[in-house]
Amino acid sequence: MGIFDSVFGKKGDSVREEKRIPWIPLVSIEQLDMIAEKSKTRTQLIFKHSTTCGISRMVLNMFTDSYPLVGEQDIYFLDLHAHRDVSNEVQYKFQVMHQSPQLLVIKNGEVTYHTSHGAITDIDLTQYV
Numbered sequence: 001m002g003i004f005d006s007v008f009g010k011k012g013d014s015v016r017e018e019k020r021i022p023w024i025p026l027v028s029i030e031q032l033d034m035i036a037e038k039s040k041t042r043t044q045l046i047f048k049h050s051t052t053c054g055i056s057r058m059v060l061n062m063f064t065d066s067y068p069l070v071g072e073q074d075i076y077f078l079d080l081h082a083h084r085d086v087s088n089e090v091q092y093k094f095q096v097m098h099q100s101p102q103l104l105v106i107k108n109g110e111v112t113y114h115t116s117h118g119a120i121t122d123i124d125l126t127q128y129v
Helices: 003-008 030-038 054-066 084-094 117-121
Strands: 023-025 044-049 074-079 102-107 110-116
Touching: 030 044, 030 074, 030 084, 044 054, 044 084, 054 117, 074 084, 084 102, 110 117
Parallel strands: 023 074, 044 074
Antiparallel strands: 044 102, 102 110
16 A cells, blocks of 8 residues: 555545436426325425526535435426426415525425525435425
8 A cells, every 4th residue: 555545545445326316307387287296195306406506506416415315205306497487387386486496395285395505405304205
């Protein structure tokens, strides 16, 4: 073991396990009725993301790294720039002021919790699902 190995570690020592979130693309207004209906039997999440915002990218990465609930709910990913009409309808249908990034928890057809920006990574989602 050389001095650089002890200081920096050997190649492959700190391989970071990449988590995969089973995102469902949210691309149409019609999906919102389906989400509301499905929320009556299974919690639904919507993650709203701005592809042009550095803060949104940072929060998305942090959320992905710490996401504890794979398989316990459906989680939708909404690209705000590609689907502005859907974003506007989310605000109207669920009566939650638009933020970006934003996370909505939907149960029984209603938003039971929502948060935005850095607070997304601070919450214990297991309380809301």
